């Protein structure tokens with residue numbers, strides 16, 4: 001399952017005590033269904049904010065976001081949470097696994113939240129796909145960084161989301177482990193046919209994506 005992603009005329013500023021922090025100024029982008037987009041740009045340029053907008057966790061001050069036929073601005077927060085649980089997978093730089101749940105618990109949770117049957121079996125087969133069938137009952141603290149990120153990838157993909165977002169998913173891994181985790185991510189992406197939007201610092205990663213944009217000074221530049 002895949003979906004198109006379209007953002008048009010997006011403005012975003014965060015209000016703070018010392019005035020508004022402008023992050024996006026009339027930004028637009030388009031990704032066809034099933035394709036890959038890399039977002040690069042300096043720290044603080046708004047890459048994470050862009051992913052938050054695409055997941056409906058942040059709302060723009062102006063502009064429209066369409067994921068497939070779904071207009072995010074037209075949904076209230078309950079509808080957005082429901083939409084996310086069915087259609088969206090997110091992989092963070094710092095894994096964000098729940099420390100009190102095993103690898104299996106972390107991966108089956110999204111399925112349980114979405115009320116799907118056979119959550120456990122599906123989670124086990126997804127953990128097998130990322131090479132962790134021998135770590136099902138381990139807690140995050142008992143796993144290496146690379147293993148934790150593989151659990152996070154399994155969790156993001158287990159409910160077969162049509163849109164997969166990655167926020168510097170290899171940023172906390174050593175180079176060798178990072179390479180392996182990325183290969184795995186691209187392999188799984190190919191099989192899943194989801195649309196992939198990836199924030200990365202790494203030029204070599206960006207080169208593996210079909211589309212590339214650079215963020216700077218509130219603008220998006222196609223490269």
Ligand SMILES: Nc1ncnc2c1ncn2[C@@H]1O[C@H](COP(=O)(O)OP(=O)(O)O)[C@@H](O)[C@H]1O
Nearest residue numbers: 014016021023042043044045046047048049050
């Ligand atoms: N909740 C917030 N409130 C105020 N300012 C924020 C908030 N989140 C991010 N910012 C600011 O917005 C800018 C973009 O942040 P971010 O999207 O995290 O950038 P990046 O991911 O590219 O490093 C930064 O200047 C950051 O300090």
Ligand SMILES: [Mg+2]
Nearest residue numbers: 047048049167
């Ligand atoms: Mg960021």
